[in-house]
Amino acid sequence: MAKAKVKKTTRKKKDIPKMAKELCEGMLSNLEKGKKPVLHAVKCSLDNSIYDPKKGYFTPGEKLVRTELNVSSVQKLARTVFLMDIMLNNLETGAVNTKREIYYIAKGMVKSDNFYKPIDFNDQPDSDGIINYICDLMEVYREELNCFANDRGGQTYSKNLIVTESLPDGTVANVDLGALGTTPFQPKNKPQVFSLKPKKGKIDFCLVVESEGTANTFVSNGFTKRNNCIVVGAQGVPSNGVRGWCKTIQDQLKIPIYFFGDLDAYTLQNIYRTLKAGSAASLVRNADFSAPEVRFLGILPEDVKKYDLYCYDVKEKDASEARALKKAKDVLKNDPFFQDKKNKKLADVLKWLITNKKRCEQQALFSVDPKDPLKPEKIILDKIKRGSYI
Amino acid sequence: MSKITQSSTAEYFAKNLQQVGFSSPLKAVLTTLKESVDNSLDACEEFDILPELHIEIEKVGKGSSKSTDLVRILVRDNGPGLSAEDLPKVFGEYLASSKFGRGRCSRGQQGIGISAATTWAQLTNAAGAHVISKTKTMKKAIKATVDVDIKHNKGKLKNKESITWDKKNGLQVEFVIDGRVQLNGDGGVLTYLEGTTLVNPHLKLSYKLLDNDLVKIDRVSKEIPKVPPATLPHPHTMKLGEFLTHALLYPGHTLTQFLKRGFSKVNDAAIKDFKKQGVSAKDLNRKMGQFKDSEYKKLFQAIQETDLGNPTTRSVLVIGEEGLAKSIQRLGEVDFFSVVTRKPKICDFKPVVVEVAIARFLNKKGSDDEPSQLLRFANRVPLQFDKGGCAITKAVESVNWKSYGLSQPKRSLPRGPYVFAISVTSPFIKFKNASKETIDSSDELVDELRFAMMRAGQKLSRHIKQEQKAADLERKKQHIEKFGPILVKGLVDITKANATRKKKAVAGLDKILGRDAKEAEAQLKAADKKLKQLKQKQKSKLS
Numbered sequence: 058m059a060k061a062k063v064k065k066t067t068r069k070k071k072d073i074p075k076m077a078k079e080l081c082e083g084m085l086s087n088l089e090k091g092k093k094p095v096l097h098a099v100k101c102s103l104d105n106s107i108y109d110p111k112k113g114y115f116t117p118g119e120k121l122v123r124t125e126l127n128v129s130s131v132q133k134l135a136r137t138v139f140l141m142d143i144m145l146n147n148l149e150t151g152a153v154n155t156k157r158e159i160y161y162i163a164k165g166m167v168k169s170d171n172f173y174k175p176i177d178f179n180d181q182p183d184s185d186g187i188i189n190y191i192c193d194l195m196e197v198y199r200e201e202l203n204c205f206a207n208d209r210g211g212q213t214y215s216k217n218l219i220v221t222e223s224l225p226d227g228t229v230a231n232v233d234l235g236a237l238g239t240t241p242f243q244p245k246n247k248p249q250v251f252s253l254k255p256k257k258g259k260i261d262f263c264l265v266v267e268s269e270g271t272a273n274t275f276v277s278n279g280f281t282k283r284n285n286c287i288v289v290g291a292q293g294v295p296s297n298g299v300r301g302w303c304k305t306i307q308d309q310l311k312i313p314i315y316f317f318g319d320l321d322a323y324t325l326q327n328i329y330r331t332l333k334a335g336s337a338a339s340l341v342r343n344a345d346f347s348a349p350e351v352r353f354l355g356i357l358p359e360d361v362k363k364y365d366l367y368c369y370d371v372k373e374k375d376a377s378e379a380r381a382l383k384k385a386k387d388v389l390k391n392d393p394f395f396q397d398k399k400n401k402k403l404a405d406v407l408k409w410l411i412t413n414k415k416r417c418e419q420q421a422l423f424s425v426d427p428k429d430p431l432k433p434e435k436i437i438l439d440k441i442k443r444g445s446y447i
Numbered sequence: 448m449s450k451i452t453q454s455s456t457a458e459y460f461a462k463n464l465q466q467v468g469f470s471s472p473l474k475a476v477l478t479t480l481k482e483s484v485d486n487s488l489d490a491c492e493e494f495d496i497l498p499e500l501h502i503e504i505e506k507v508g509k510g511s512s513k514s515t516d517l518v519r520i521l522v523r524d525n526g527p528g529l530s531a532e533d534l535p536k537v538f539g540e541y542l543a544s545s546k547f548g549r550g551r552c553s554r555g556q557q558g559i560g561i562s563a564a565t566t567w568a569q570l571t572n573a574a575g576a577h578v579i580s581k582t583k584t585m586k587k588a589i590k591a592t593v594d595v596d597i598k599h600n601k602g603k604l605k606n607k608e609s610i611t612w613d614k615k616n617g618l619q620v621e622f623v624i625d626g627r628v629q630l631n632g633d634g635g636v637l638t639y640l641e642g643t644t645l646v647n648p649h650l651k652l653s654y655k656l657l658d659n660d661l662v663k664i665d666r667v668s669k670e671i672p673k674v675p676p677a678t679l680p681h682p683h684t685m686k687l688g689e690f691l692t693h694a695l696l697y698p699g700h701t702l703t704q705f706l707k708r709g710f711s712k713v714n715d716a717a718i719k720d721f722k723k724q725g726v727s728a729k730d731l732n733r734k735m736g737q738f739k740d741s742e743y744k745k746l747f748q749a750i751q752e753t754d755l756g757n758p759t760t761r762s763v764l765v766i767g768e769e770g771l772a773k774s775i776q777r778l779g780e781v782d783f784f785s786v787v788t789r790k791p792k793i794c795d796f797k798p799v800v801v802e803v804a805i806a807r808f809l810n811k812k813g814s815d816d817e818p819s820q821l822l823r824f825a826n827r828v829p830l831q832f833d834k835g836g837c838a839i840t841k842a843v844e845s846v847n848w849k850s851y852g853l854s855q856p857k858r859s860l861p862r863g864p865y866v867f868a869i870s871v872t873s874p875f876i877k878f879k880n881a882s883k884e885t886i887d888s889s890d891e892l893v894d895e896l897r898f899a900m901m902r903a904g905q906k907l908s909r910h911i912k913q914e915q916k917a918a919d920l921e922r923k924k925q926h927i928e929k930f931g932p933i934l935v936k937g938l939v940d941i942t943k944a945n946a947t948r949k950k951k952a953v954a955g956l957d958k959i960l961g962r963d964a965k966e967a968e969a970q971l972k973a974a975d976k977k978l979k980q981l982k983q984k985q986k987s988k989l990s
Contacts, residue, residue, distance in 0.1 A: 081941040088935065088952040093959050126956075128923040128963045135930040138937030145941065172936075175929035 073202065076195050077145055081138065084126075096134070097121040098193035103337040108393040113333070113349025115394070117340040122193070136176045136187045137194075139163070144191070147203040153247070154204055160184040196341045200297065205247045210292030211299040212241035212269060214276045217260055217285055223250040234287075241276075241290075244302035253309045260312050262441065263287040265303060265351065267318030267328055267419055280434055291318070295332045297339075300346035303332060307348040315354035315446060317437060320361065321416040322385035322407060326392065329353055329403075334394050353447040354440055356417045358409045364425045364436065368415040385410050402447045468560070468884070469567050472515045473634060476626035477831065479520050479567065480504070480636065482560035483620050484643060485828060486537070487524035488650070490618075494527040495671055498647070502654040504636060510625035511571055518626040523619040528582040531589050531604065538565050538576045538593040538620070539602020562602075564622055566595050571625035575605075579619040581612050588612035630656060634831050641778050642822045642829030645804070645868055648770035667773035674764050679711040681758035682750045683796045684875060690747045691740070698736035702726075702746070705735050712756040724749035757793040764800070764872050765791075766827070771804045771868075778866070780809040783982075785906035789899045794891040797875040801899040804868040805907050818860040824870035825878070825886055836879060838888030839869045842896035851904035852911030869896065909981050913974040920967040927960040 084094040098121065099105070105120040124130050143162055147154060154162065160181045167173040178184045192199050199205075216235040220242060223229050234242050235256060244251075264286060266272035272290030275281075281288055287306065291299055307314055316332060318324045330336075333351045335343025361368060371378045385407045388395050395404045410416065422433035429435075440446060468478035484500065491498035501523040508517040529537055538561055565575040574592060581588035591607040630637045640654060648668035655661045680693065697705040706713045706721070722728065726749050730742075738746070766774075771786040784806035791800045823830040823839045834840050840860075848854075848861040855861040877887040886892070935956060939949045 078942055081938045085935075085938040085942055085944060085948065085952055088938070088955040088959070089948060091955040091958045126959060128926045128960055128967075131926050131930040131934060131960065135934040135937065138934055138941065142937055142940055173933060176933055 071195075071197055071201065073148060073195065073197060074145055076197075077141055080195070081141075084134075084138075088126075093126045094134075095126075096124045096194060098124070098190060099196060099341055101189075101193055101338050101340045103391055103393075106337045106340060106393055108334060108397055110397050110399040112344075114335045114343040114347035115337060115340055116343065132176065133187070133190070136178075136184075137191060139166075139173065139176055140184065140187050141191055144188075144202045144204065152203065155206065156185050156188055156199075156204060157181055159188065159204060193341065198297070198339075198342045198345075200247050205245075206296060208243060208245050208298055209296045210269065210290060211244045211296070211302050212272065212290045212292075213243065213287060213302070214241050214272075214281045214289075215260070215287040216281050217256045217258075218242075218287055219254050219256055221252040221254075223252070244298045244305075246296055246298040248301075251305050251309075253305060255310070258285070260287060260310055261285045262312055263289065263303075263306050263310070263314040264354075264437065265289045265291050265314060265316045265332065267291050267293070267316070267324060271419055275434060278430055278434065283434075284438070287312075291316075291328065291332065294327050297342075297346055300332060300335070300348070303348040303351060304346065307350045313441075314348060314351045315437075315441060316351050317354045317419060318356070319416065319418045320356040320358065320406070320410070322381050322388060322410055325353075325403060325407060326384065326388045326395075330392070330394050353403060353406075354437065355446065356419055356421065357445065357447070358406060358413075359445065360436075360440070361415075361417050364422070366417050366421040367424050368417045368421070371410075371414040371416055373414070381416070382411060382414065406447070469563060472510070472512075472625060472627040473629050474832070475567055475571075475624060476504070476518055476520065476628055477634060477636060477639060478560070479564040479622050479624060479626075480522065481639060481828065482564050483520070483522035483622075486561055487522060487526055487618070488647065488827075490526040491524065492672060492674055496526055497649055497651070497666065497669060497671055499525040499651040500653070502640070502652070502656075504628060504654075504656050506628065506657065507623065512625050515571075515625040515627060517572065517623060518628060519621065519623050521619065521621040523617065525614065525617045528580045528585070528588075528616045528618050529578075530580075530582060531591075531607070534578055534580060534589070534591065535593050535602025535604050537561060537602075538578060539595045540600055561620075562595060564624075565593060565602075566597070568622045568624045569594055569597075572623050574623065577621040577623075579610070579612060581614060581616050581618075583616045585616075588614075628657060633834060638822070639829050639831060642824065642831075642868070643827075644777055645771070645774050645822065646766055646824050646827040646829075646870055648766070648774040664777055667777060668770050670770070672764055672766070678758070678874075679709065681712055681755070681796060682706075682710050682753075683755060684758065687744060687747050690750075691743055694735050694738075694743065698734070700735055701732050702735065702738075703731045706750070711758060717753055717755055721749060721753045724752045758796055758798055764826075766802055766870060766872075768802075771802060775804050775806050775868070778806070778808070782807040782809045783907070783910045785903045787899050787903040787906070789895065789902075792895050794895050795877075795889050797873055797877075799871060799873040799892065799895060801895050802870040802872070803899045803903040804866075805903050806866050806868075807864055808866065816862055819863055819865040819867055821860060822866060822868040823886075824868070825876050825883065826872055827870065828883070830884055830886070832884040833879070834885075836888075837885040838892050839871065839886060839896060841888050842893045842900060843867060843869065845893070846897055846900050846904065848904060851908035852915060853904075853907075867900075869900070871896070906981070909974075909977055913971070913978045916967070916971045916974045920964065920971050923960075923964045923967050927957070927964065931956045931960060 080096075084096070087094040099117045100120040100122050101117070105118040106115040107118050108115055124134065126134055140159065140163060143159060143166070146152075160178060163178055163184055167177045188199060188204060191202070213234065218234045220232040220234065221229055222232065232242055233256065261284065266275065266288065269290035269292040272288055276288055280286070289299070289303070295303070303314060306312070316329050318328060329351075333347060333349055335347040339346060356366065360366060371382055373379050373382065389404060389407055394400055395407060422436055425436065426432040468481075469475045480502070484502070487500055488498055503519070503521040505519050506516045507519045510517050540562060569575050575594035577592050579588050579590045587609040588611070589607060590610045592605045594603045594605060596603050629635045632638065636656060640652070644650065644652060644664055649666050649671055651664070651666040653661060653663045682690070685693070693709060694705060697709050700708065703718055706718065718731065722731070726746065765788055768786045768788045771788070772784065775781060775784050775786070784804065786802070786804045788802045789800060791798050793799070821834065821840065821843060823834070823837055830837065830839075843860060844858050853861040853863060853865070871886055871892070877889075879885040879887050932953070935949060935952045938944070938952065
């Protein structure tokens with residue numbers, strides 16, 4: 058593999074060991090003086106999320122979670138320092154782990170040394186909570202602490218895209234997506250340094266499809282052969298890998314990105330909004346994990362009418378469906394993204410869902426002309442051409 | 448057309464004994480005991496005698512019906528005794544009662560229960576009630592068997608003989624019936640005796656149940672409850688039929704006289720208001736016997752529309768906080784308790800007194816996860832069946848006991864080794880059924896019950912909060928010991944600090960966390976002090 062200069066897309070790497078040491082030094086010195094150490098972490102919740110339409114993603118507000126050392130918090134802080142030590146060790150040695158593995162590492166340490174028995178974790182959510190707290194405290198991603206989630210979603214297909222990846226050992230890998238046959242390219246959840254370029258000319262657009270299965274169908278039916286484009290399968294709520302990947306496509310290729318998914322509150326808030334503006338839970342990393350230029354191609358209420366798409370009635374008596382309606386109402390009331398006038402049209406879609414008590418799935422396009430397998434593709438291309446998106 | 452025949456009251460009850468508490472062998476034993484004890488206690492109170500009861504229950508063979516035992520139930524009292532003339536009426540005649548419709552807070556009301564027990568004994572063992580009775584004026588006691596003449600609803604005295612009895616006065620009744628004996632649990636005989644002991648502080652009781660040892664319980668009060676005299680009925684508590692029957696007692700009185708003399712809370716002002724409801728002055732001066740049935744309905748409707756004062760609460764009997772507090776100690780070693788006696792209140796136009804005793808016993812079986820024991824009482828009689836439909840249960844379940852420190856699943860009885868004893872006393876308790884097992888729930892009564900329970904809960908919470916504070920202090924101390932060293936070690940490892948710094952940090956941590964524990968200790972002391980004051984108050988009440 059040849060060594061080459063590649064454009065970095067991740068933010069400047071923080072010196073985490075140094076930050077951790079400073080944090081612990083502060084706590085220790087307070088203890089020596091008999092003073093209660095106080096820690097402040099970003100409050101990662103919707104009520105502390107600021108949506109600036111110019112930036113296009115959620116940033117943290119001024120609210121902080123204040124943790125003062127006392128009898129109630131001593132357990133949490135002891136666990137925090139204990140896990141921080143494990144993760145710093147990982148950074149030093151280059152070892153990586155998932156959250157579940159860290160949970161077991163912690164259990165192993167407790168087992169091997171009775172001294173740590175009081176801080177044993179009963180279940181993974183306990184240790185997950187502490188890992189999240191460490192991230193909020195230091196304003197870092199868990200990936201920066203070498204703690205990675207499973208790779209999920211982001212399978213990418215294109216006949217005209219070349220990805221150049223710069224690896225930590227300095228080598229560079231060139232991947233021609235057009236030469237992968239039926240195999241897709243998949244970004245990882247861990248930070249990767251990519252440089253993207255078209256093989257020829259300029260790529261026309263990128264289509265992110267909510268359902269991985271539907272993305273596969275499009276590609277199998279020749280979508281990427283007929284169109285100079287990129288097709289990405291989101292596989293539900295986008296993982297960090299998918300979110301970072303879409304941002305990379307947006308920033309480097311500067312091509313229009315369209316999201317195609319269901320017409321319901323869950324897709325709009327949990328999937329599309331997360332892809333476009335990030336989430337409240339990841340306030341400290343939305344800058345790197347959101348693609349504000351992504352447009353909502355559909356399904357739109359106008360498509361339901363135009364193509365007479367089959368819709369499900371949302372029955373208020375059904376608990377899960379009633380929750381979907383409640384969610385749509387809550388989103389309009391509490392989510393700053395949908396409250397911003399820039400996203401008024403998306404809010405109108407939510408209002409349509411509440412008024413009409415209906416939901417429509419992306420696969421409904423296959424019902425328009427059941428005998429024509431290319432009909433959904435034709436509709437999508439027509440919508441892009443007509444500007445039928447938000 | 449088939450011939451229409453007339454049955455006697457006794458015939459009706461003989462065929463429908465399940466309606467009056469004889470629906471199963473288990474209930475038969477409990478109801479027989481209950482009716483005998485109720486009669487004894489009512490008689491003692493009527494004659495100002497401090498009651499002394501002896502009870503024996505034993506299995507004497509196999510019952511005549513399937514899956515039953517032949518059970519002997521004996522109740523002996525030191526009451527006034529009954530004359531030879533009254534014995535068949537009391538034990539062998541239905542609706543022969545000195546208390547029927549009198550509007551007093553007596554245990555028995557209609558004169559059905561004990562005759563039903565005699566009938567049950569007759570039906571299952573071919574012999575009625577075996578009685579020994581002696582009044583003060585008798586030199587010798589009467590020993591006899593009373594049977595119910597079911598055809599004619601009359602008691603029959605059989606095998607009558609005079610015997611020497613070493614008691615000045617008293618009555619002993621013995622039934623041998625088909626039944627089954629259950630000692631513990633909601634429908635248990637022991638539960639009944641515990642309940643009766645609790646609400647009768649003046650009762651001296653001894654009992655021998657099956658093969659168990661003889662148990663003797665001394666009285667804790669020498670005060671005989673004064674059952675307040677009956678008051679005249681209040682027009683708003685009556686139904687039309689009752690109004691008509693009541694009017695028959697005053698045939699020669701004018702309507703005005705009938706209303707003023709036959710009812711409580713009807714005065715001149717009420718008569719004026721009555722006129723406003725469309726009753727003419729002429730009618731007010733008419734004799735009651737001259738009114739037609741159709742006119743009675745109009746009069747009844749008019750009086751229902753008339754503004755009247757609330758019925759008097761003077762007819763209600765109260766056990767009292769002191770009596771309850773002393774009595775509760777007889778049930779076992781009490782860890783702590785709280786008792787509340789509410790002032791008499793009018794609920795649904797009827798005077799009612801609610802009393803609540805909540806206690807935690809040191810030797811009580813049952814873990815923190817099991818529901819507490821609920822003892823319900825109506826006119827000092829334990830209610831042991833059909834708990835779910837009772838106003839008392841509804842009220843207990845609707846109180847948020849969590850706010851008083853008790854654990855409680857949603858809309859359920861609180862959990863833990865507690866006993867909740869709740870008593871409703873009223874001359875007019877509305878029961879759901881003739882066997883008087885559940886009190887009908889009206890919103891007003893449930894509210895009154897809730898108020899009493901909440902007050903008791905507040906008193907109780909002082910003790911529970913003290914316990915929680917103690918646990919909190921312990922938890923805090925444990926936290927310091929457990930987590931402090933791990934925190935310091937982690938910080939020292941990450942910062943690579945030396946041993947001196949570590950030592951200093953440990954000292955600092957102890958200081959910080961010790962400060963927190965000190966705060967908890969201060970809170971504990973304050974709670975302890977409050978609790979001591981409460982206990983002192985309870986102690987002085989009891990002495």
